[in-house]
Amino acid sequence: MVKVYVPIDSTALSLGAERTAKAIVAEAQARGIDIQLIRNGSRGLFWLEPLVEVELAEGRVAFGPVQPKDVASLFDANFINALSDSAKGHPLYLGLTEELAWLKTQQRLTFTRVGITDPVSLEDYLAHDGYKGLKNALALSGADIVKAVTDSGLRGRGGAAFPTGIKWNTVLNAPAEQKYVVCNADEGDSGTYSDRMIMEDDPFVLIEGMTIAGIAVGATQGYIYLRSEYPHALKTLNEAIRRANIAGYLGENIQGSGKTFHLEVRRAAGAYVCGEETSLLESLEGKRGLVRFKPPLPAIEGLFGKPTIVNNVISLATVPIILDKGAQYYADYGMGRSRGTLPIQLAGNLKQTGLVELAFGATLRELLYDYGGGSASGKPIRAVQVGGPLGAYLPESQFDTPLDYEEFGKIWAVLGHGGIVAFDETADMAKMARYAFEFCAIESCGKCTPCRIGSTRGVEVMDKIVAGKNHPQNVQLLRDLSDTMLNGSLCALGGMTPYPVLSALNHFPEDFGLSNKEAAA
Amino acid sequence: MDHLLSQEQQTLIKAHIQAHQHVPGGLMPLLHAIQDDIGYVPEIIYPDISKALALSVAEVHGVVSFYHHFRTHPIGKHVLQICRAESCQAMGSEKLETELKSRLGVDYHQTTQDGKVTLLPVYCLGNCGCSPAVMLNDEVYGRMNSEKVSELIAEVCHG
Ligand SMILES: NC(=O)c1ccc[n+]([C@@H]2O[C@H](COP(=O)([O-])OP(=O)(O)OC[C@H]3O[C@@H](n4cnc5c(N)ncnc54)[C@H](O)[C@@H]3O)[C@@H](O)[C@H]2O)c1
Ligand SMILES: Cc1cc2nc3c(=O)[nH]c(=O)nc-3n(C[C@H](O)[C@H](O)[C@H](O)COP(=O)(O)O)c2cc1C
Ligand code: SF4
Ligand code: FES
């Protein structure tokens, strides 16, 4: 029986994959053709979703984007025999999936299985190198697991880029009867969806990574703090956790090792600030998400006051391949101090959006034009925001910056969680600066004044600037206010809102009604 | 205005409270369970929650009001969330939002006159590869415009 794949990833569903799948099943039945429908994750080529694949001995053959109305013609072209001349002649025929240049040129390490397997099939996971990392980890001491993570050079993919191994080491060395592993799955940044894709499309890799983390530092309980906007991820994670428990990959005496790790998903409730790790911990404890003062670090006093690893989804999901293939294998990718790969998410006004996992070092321009295919509107790309709502806006003159934490730092920008949002020439950057303040005002936890009051003042000042009132004074006020927020905020919500604001002002002064000379003053 | 709870709702709520009483950090999952079933978190049950979880009523109120997701009043039968974040803005979400507000005759946080649709803003649905995005109940939709959303509403909410 021929296997036909139709993705179950949210983005594919958002473009009608469910109907496509139903139409394929119905059409096959009507024609008396036996097929086996498999719901896989997304390969991450969103302009081709719903991307349908047919499995042949030669490999998987792709067709897309397939809408229900295309299904009859696909059967007419005998697409089940996917490399036949008639199938190749179909306008939606794309060829062997693995040969698509967009995929072939990527270095998929963290996303190695995404789009290939049935997300909740443990058999599939095992057949594609799943749980090899855990197997190796179970033969190592906690300190040696931590050493492997440190040696790999992996840095926090949530955005702050702190070395994961060093964080784990702090937790390992903190004496306590109870420790925790918390996965930060609050993915609030606009332009990012890699966490969601891992959770929906390869949930076992996250479960495996968390289990390894627990075993490394001696934590027996894990929580995934999942944003409430991801109902599909919730279902998939819970199902995968259930199956991992049954198969002895979670719970007590994991694979006969005598080690214990319990895992539970907790739903967030729509507060962006709860992605900040201490706010997240407050929320997990059942409280309002007020940011805590650091120190103490969560690694020392985290959840319920106990030593806690807090890591982003991608950081944790990268651990299995490091333990499987070795620290050096991972560290061999990348540039400078940014080792390994970054799952980059192309978003906004681009022709070809989707998930591109590459070793650090590719330039923004390659991503925007080679992968992104330029703007969706056909108009020139004017500005690009990298790293979410707290990231800087970059003008064309900075598009040759390589994706590397330090290189971005040099131009007063951030890589963050790897989201790239493109805007075409119709974007009004003063409006975007105003929005940055507005967002900060809506999401501020209210604990410190620069953020709570500053963001609201920021909106007011921007309104005056846009209205053209007392220009020089108000621009000066905008800079002073940004300075106060940068230096006086307790967390990065208030502390980084000036990034989008000042970068917009400095790179696009004309949108603020200023000449370049005035802006520089 | 206070909304009276049906016998069935009271039983559900009581069961949820019992189930979460001894869960570490159980307040958030409890509030989710209640809102999933009842559609909102009724203020009249704060005293019951506070007693069972050993919190003050003020603490319960503080938590419910901190999170955008929780609401204390019933809303429309269906919830339409429009993404207002950057990626969707880059693809025209502002136009979508203006048109939908006028088509539905409501602003954010309001419910259409027939009680069918409540409109809410949301800041990223993780569907930024297909902006602008909206969420209708638990389903996300990408590359939207107001015609497509209106068709969706007709199909899901009036179908
Ligand atoms: N992914 C998203 O959706 C999203 C949203 C908003 C912001 N962000 C990112 O968040 C970043 C800010 O995060 P932050 O405030 O948590 O940064 P941070 O620099 O305070 O901390 C980074 C991490 O390292 C840990 N750490 C620091 N020193 C340590 C030590 N000596 N031992 C052990 N652990 C140590 C911290 O506990 C934390 O987990 C921003 O740069 C932004 O890019 C991400
Ligand atoms: C306002 C704010 C929101 C954040 N949101 C997230 C988030 O959604 N996901 C995430 O992983 N980290 C987020 N962070 C960063 C976390 O505080 C923390 O650095 C991260 O979870 C650590 O994991 P990592 O080292 O694996 O990146 C946020 C930080 C701030 C200040
Ligand atoms: S900067 Fe804003 S969000 Fe962060 S602690 Fe201060 S008030 Fe809260
Ligand atoms: S629901 Fe009110 S701002 Fe999010």
Ligand code: FES
């Ligand atoms: S910004 Fe709208 S879905 Fe992410």
